[in-house]
Structure formats: structure tokens, C-alpha cells
Amino acid sequence: MKLVIIKYNAGNIQSVLYALERIGATAIVTDDIAEIKVADKVIFPGVGEASTAMRYLKERKLDQVIAGLQQPVLGICLGMQLMCRYSEENNTDCLGIFNEDVKAFTASATAAIKIPQIGWNNIYHLKTPLFNGVKENSYCYFVHGFYAALGEHTIAATEYGIEYSSALHRDNFYGTQFHPEKSAGVGEQILKNFIEL
Amino acid sequence: MLTKRIIPCLDIKDGRTVKGVNFENIRDAGDPVELGALYAAQGADELVFLDITATNERRKTLSALVNKIAHHINIPFTVGGGIVSVDDVSVLLQNGADKISVNTSAFKNPGLVKELAKEFGSQCVVLAIDTKKESDGNWYVYLNGGRVKTDKLCFDWAREAVELGAGEILLTSMNNDGTKQGFALDITRQLSMNLPVPVIASGGAGTMEHFADVFEQSGADAALAASIFHFKEIGIPALKEYLAEKGIAMRL
Numbered sequence: 001m002k003l004v005i006i007k008y009n010a011g012n013i014q015s016v017l018y019a020l021e022r023i024g025a026t027a028i029v030t031d032d033i034a035e036i037k038v039a040d041k042v043i044f045p046g047v048g049e050a051s052t053a054m055r056y057l058k059e060r061k062l063d064q065v066i067a068g069l070q071q072p073v074l075g076i077c078l079g080m081q082l083m084c085r086y087s088e089e090n091n092t093d094c095l096g097i098f099n100e101d102v103k104a105f106t107a108s109a110t111a112a113i114k115i116p117q118i119g120w121n122n123i124y125h126l127k128t129p130l131f132n133g134v135k136e137n138s139y140c141y142f143v144h145g146f147y148a149a150l151g152e153h154t155i156a157a158t159e160y161g162i163e164y165s166s167a168l169h170r171d172n173f174y175g176t177q178f179h180p181e182k183s184a185g186v187g188e189q190i191l192k193n194f195i196e197l
Numbered sequence: 198m199l200t201k202r203i204i205p206c207l208d209i210k211d212g213r214t215v216k217g218v219n220f221e222n223i224r225d226a227g228d229p230v231e232l233g234a235l236y237a238a239q240g241a242d243e244l245v246f247l248d249i250t251a252t253n254e255r256r257k258t259l260s261a262l263v264n265k266i267a268h269h270i271n272i273p274f275t276v277g278g279g280i281v282s283v284d285d286v287s288v289l290l291q292n293g294a295d296k297i298s299v300n301t302s303a304f305k306n307p308g309l310v311k312e313l314a315k316e317f318g319s320q321c322v323v324l325a326i327d328t329k330k331e332s333d334g335n336w337y338v339y340l341n342g343g344r345v346k347t348d349k350l351c352f353d354w355a356r357e358a359v360e361l362g363a364g365e366i367l368l369t370s371m372n373n374d375g376t377k378q379g380f381a382l383d384i385t386r387q388l389s390m391n392l393p394v395p396v397i398a399s400g401g402a403g404t405m406e407h408f409a410d411v412f413e414q415s416g417a418d419a420a421l422a423a424s425i426f427h428f429k430e431i432g433i434p435a436l437k438e439y440l441a442e443k444g445i446a447m448r449l
Binding site: 011012014015018019021022047048049107114115116117118119120121122139141142143144145159160179181182183184185187188 | 198199200202237242267268269271272273290291292293295317318319320321364365393394395418419448
């Protein structure tokens with residue numbers, strides 16, 4: 001099994017590598033297009049800002065490479081958001097793999113939430129084998145100020161002021177808004193499930 | 198629902214846990230990685246590692262330690278102590294830290310908070326404040342581990358730092374720290390109710406009720422403690438069950 005983590009100008013990539021090591025998987029971190037294309041599984045992680053990340057991907061033609069991948073792909077946090085159609089974060093056109101759009105959390109009188117959301121929240125309405133063995137309402141670790149709306153590709157939902165997509169799926173593409181690499185045993189199960197897809 | 202967080206804090210000197218710990222079920226109580234992993238397994242929601250090493254070797258030993266922690270611990274962790282520059286933070290994040298905390302260096306150079314938020318995002322910039330209530334009834338900012346008083350009000354500095362890009366406030370009350378008489382509810386409440394970012398309350402935890410009080414009465418998003426966990430006066434699983442029974446959102 002050749003597992004590749006896409007290297008780009010976003011943070012938290014090492015954490016994904018270490019989490020895979022803890023469950024006995026080895027991965028390489030690379031931005032080499034040939035390496036990415038021949039991988040069995042691709043992980044597209046990241047914490048950062050959408051427009052800066054998209055510009056970087058486009059400059060290296062990684063945008064077309066990612067959207068054209070046939071093998072299972074897992075986007076994490078910003079990675080998942082970049083796989084959506086559009087992000088309100090600096091009005092960024094994204095990869096368009098998922099039809100859902102990414103919007104900013106807003107505090108209101110009815111939802112006095114703090115932004116960004118930082119901490120453990122539960123995921124529910126779980127679908128697809130990505131969540132095999134994961135109980136409804138399990139807790140995962142989130143750090144984000146923008147969210148993907150609910151839509152046809154939603155495979156997990158979470159509530160923070162409003163209900164949004166905490167995971168998305170279309171064909172070979174999966175994405176999680178939460179960080180499985182930081183979500184204790186639940187996260188490890190989800191990473192194992194992805195590797196076994 | 199987003200849960201409240203329970204955060205054990207480990208003080209590190211020369212790569213070892215200090216202030217003492219009292220666990221029979223770990224091989225080496227001085228090893229911060231082993232202790233951190235134990236807390237993670239017990240249900241801690243996050244960990245804070247505070248480096249109090251004063252030598253020139255600090256930077257190298259800390260980045261090596263952070264790398265080891267990142268390999269072994271499957272929950273988020275924050276690293277603080279002696280961070281003065283974007284380069285310092287870059288090394289720690291590259292080695293796997295999720296967040297960093299700044300205190301005295303940010304107060305002396307507020308531009309640092311702005312630079313860090315711009316470079317790495319607000320979500321990984323925690324502003325730590327040591328504060329003390331004086332006889333005039335106001336809470337003031339203290340620096341250098343509480344040794345140096347300033348004339349700045351705690352709330353004013355917290356608000357400024359949030360405007361500069363701090364994504365979270367770690368608030369330690371020096372009046373309460375070490376007393377085991379409970380958290381400082383008034384200043385914690387003032388910050389958590391008036392600032393748009395999460396507030397971590399620290400200093401004074403002695404009983405499970407104190408944790409319930411700080412969540413229910415001051416609106417804190419997280420509560421941090423050290424010795425009561427290190428000396429097993431309160432177990433994390435029992436604490437979280439107690440708080441959940443009180444109706445406080447907890448990850449169990």
C-alpha cells in the first residue's frame with residue numbers, strides 16, 4: 001500500500017503522518033505529481049487560509065491533479081473545504097469536487113457562538129464505510145471558522161450555531177472537517193477505515 | 198454540541214516534568230510524553246506543556262520533545278514557554294505542536310501576536326495571561342511568571358490581543374493559583390462573556406465542584422489544572438462523569 005500525504009503550504013501535515021504511524025501505516029509526504037498519481041490512497045490535510053492555499057495548488061497544477069485522482073482521497077479540515085465548490089474565505093473558487101459551498105460561522109442573538117470553533121463536538125447521521133465501527137454522536141476534534149453547508153454529499157453532520165457537514169463524500173473522494181489525527185480513538189478508527197477502503 | 202474541555206498542564210524543565218507527579222502506573226513519572234499519553238488515555242481533551250527551562254539549549258531540547266509528544270499523543274496539545282519569534286513558533290509547529298502560547302514576549306511586543314496570527318492562523322495562537330487582583334479591586338497583568346507587575350488591566354490586554362489575532366486566552370489567576378480554593382470566577386467571566394474567543398480558566402482547582410462552578414458561573418470554555426491531576430487528587434474520568442451529570446457538555 002502506497003499512502004501519500006500531499007505537501008503544500010498549509011500546517012498540520014506532520015500530525016497526520018504521525019497519526020498514521022501510530023496505527024501502523026507508513027506514508028510519504030510529497031508534492032511530486034507522479035508520486036501522487038500512482039499512490040493507492042491520498043490524504044489532503046491542512047490548516048490554513050483558503051485563497052493562499054488554492055493559489056499555491058494552482059501554481060503547481062496540483063488543483064487539476066487532485067480533482068482528477070481515481071483512488072480514494074481524504075481531505076482533512078482545510079483540505080476538505082478546498083474540495084468544495086467555493087469558499088467565502090476571501091471569495092475563493094475551490095476544486096469543485098463536492099457541490100457544497102463553504103461559509104463563515106457567524107454569531108447571532110440566537111447562537112452566541114465563539115469563532116473559530118475550537119474543541120470536541122459530536123458527529124451524527126454517519127454514512128459510508130468511512131465511519132465503520134464509529135458510534136453515532138462520537139466526539140471529534142474541530143478547529144475552524146468556516147464550514148461546509150449540508151448538501152447531497154453530506155455523510156456526517158455536526159451542530160455549532162447551525163447544522164453543517166462535518167464529512168463529505170462523492171465517488172472516491174472523502175473529506176472530514178474535524179481532525180481524525182487529533183481525535184483520539186475515534187479518529188484512529190476513521191483513519192483505519194480510510195486505509196481499508 | 199461543543200464540549201467544555203479539561204486540560205492537564207505539565208511543566209517541563211530540561212525535557213522532564215517538574216513540580217512532581219504521583220503515579221504508580223507509569224514507569225517514569227518525569228517523562229512528559231508518558232504522563233501526557235496517560236492523561237490522553239484517561240480522557241483529557243487537550244494538553245498544555247509549559248517549558249520553564251532557562252538555558253540556551255532550551256530551543257533544541259523543546260523541539261525534540263515536541264516531536265516526541267506529537268508522535269505519541271492522539272489529542273491536541275499546546276506548547277508554551279520562552280517563545281519570542283515567528284521562527285520559534287515555526288519550529289514547534291513543524292515538529293507537530295497544534296498551538297503555541299505566548300505571554301511576556303507578546304506583552305512586550307504585541308506585534309508578535311499579529312505576526313503569528315497572520316503566519317499560522319489565529320487558531321494556533323494562545324495568549325497566556327498571569328493576572329492578580331490588587332487591593333483596588335482591579336485585575337492587573339503580571340509578567341515573567343508573575344514576578345513583574347504592570348499597570349495594564351487584564352481585560353484591556355486580553356481585548357487588545359484578541360484584536361491582534363489571538364485565538365484563545367489562557368487566563369491564570371495568581372490569587373487563586375495553588376490555593377485549591379476554586380477558580381477566579383469574576384475575571385474569567387468578564388473575559389469569557391465579553392471576548393469572541395474561547396477562554397481557558399487556570400489556577401485554584403481543588404475540587405470537582407470548582408470545575409462545575411467555573412463552567413456554569415463564569416462561562417469558561419476550558420479548565421486547566423496541574424497538581425490535582427499529578428497527585429491523583431482528582432481523576433479525569435471521575436471528574437468528567439461528575440460534570441456530565443451536572444449537565445455540562447463533556448466528551449466521555
